Amino acid sequence: MSSASARPATTASDQGPLVGDVCHCLRAYVRPQRGANGTAQGARRRRKDVNKMRAAVVYESMFGNTATIATSVANGLRSAGVHVRVIPVTAAGDDVLRTHDLVVIGAPTHALGLSRPSTRADAVLRGAPAEVEARGVREWLEDLQDAHSVRIAVFDTRARAMRHLPGSAARHVAHLLRRRGYDVAPSTSFYVGGTEGPLGRHEEARAGDWATDLGHQMMRQVVV
Numbered sequence: 001m002s003s004a005s006a007r008p009a010t011t012a013s014d015q016g017p018l019v020g021d022v023c024h025c026l027r028a029y030v031r032p033q034r035g036a037n038g039t040a041q042g043a044r045r046r047r048k049d050v051n052k053m054r055a056a057v058v059y060e061s062m063f064g065n066t067a068t069i070a071t072s073v074a075n076g077l078r079s080a081g082v083h084v085r086v087i088p089v090t091a092a093g094d095d096v097l098r099t100h101d102l103v104v105i106g107a108p109t110h111a112l113g114l115s116r117p118s119t120r121a122d123a124v125l126r127g128a129p130a131e132v133e134a135r136g137v138r139e140w141l142e143d144l145q146d147a148h149s150v151r152i153a154v155f156d157t158r159a160r161a162m163r164h165l166p167g168s169a170a171r172h173v174a175h176l177l178r179r180r181g182y183d184v185a186p187s188t189s190f191y192v193g194g195t196e197g198p199l200g201r202h203e204e205a206r207a208g209d210w211a212t213d214l215g216h217q218m219m220r221q222v223v224v
């Protein structure tokens, strides 16, 4: 992947001004528009411009838990006014970073990091559907076309009993992308009771709140 054009990696705490990062359509949202003050036409314009902020939630899921969190994340972003597509990684193209303003990536933690073909095969032996075994986030990242104007956030699901262990699929993704020059927001984890689930009682709500904050934060960074 191209590293020559990559910006230097930044730390998680470096949220930096996003204005330089956002695409032209986001600038259109923050630019005051003629007749926008308090008129119905202005309200329609503002709504239309917000809808131009495009996010994708790309997820991998063997037993359905990460898929459920991905749906909550998408709903949270929508409530912040972001237009969202939810894409299973088995169907995600290599151009996702180039065609969205924000990409949220979710994956289950396997063997302290991202899944591999062998860990996905293990999951299938434990009852996961065979069709999700073919490709995970690790393989998708290897094929991705770089596009450094995109904003990235990452989450994973993990077994609650292993929460004190350092391994996390989300941190693994963040590490790989920062190495490629991306500015990645601090990652987060959502917990399952065991390998197959279920999700913890409040995890779906927590995911929705996390995503709503992310959506609002993105909007605020654009506006200042």
Ligand SMILES: Cc1cc2nc3c(=O)[nH]c(=O)nc-3n(C[C@H](O)[C@H](O)[C@H](O)COP(=O)(O)O)c2cc1C
Pocket (backbone or CB within 6 Å): 060, 061, 062, 063, 064, 065, 066, 067, 108, 109, 110, 111, 112, 113, 119, 120, 122, 123, 157, 158, 159, 160, 162, 163, 167, 192, 194, 195, 196, 197
């Ligand atoms: C092969 C395998 C390895 C796993 N390794 C870990 C691990 O290292 N740490 C952890 O917290 N959970 C681990 N888990 C539990 C997964 O994180 C859990 O199955 C996943 O969060 C469920 O999400 P999903 O339904 O979207 O697949 C492992 C699960 C499998 C199948």
